[in-house]
Amino acid sequence: MPVCPHIEAITSVKQPEIRECAECVKIGDSWVHLRTCQQCGATLCCDTSRNRHASKHAHVTGHPVVASAQPGERWLYCFPDNAFGEY
Secondary structure, eight states, rough: OOOOHHTTTTTSSSOSSSSSOHHHHHHTTTSSSSEEEETOOEEOOOSSSSSSSHHHHHHOOOOEEEEEOOOTTOEEEETTTTTEEEE
8 A cells, every 4th residue: 555645755764863852841841752753853742742742843844744753663654644654
């Protein structure tokens, strides 16, 4: 099954520079899991986290694809197409 064109356009997966949500750190909050934006490299919290910074970032910036920043996980997610892909 083909994945969306946003995920297919990823040629090199950006990895997190640091494993923390910078936006949660700024407000003194915590997160559940982390996601790394594949356009700009920002690492932010997932939708299970209270603040949902990764999806807010995607909505505001138009950066469609994130990769899981969790150790051992190798998948991508596209917000506008609600599509997953593995790498």
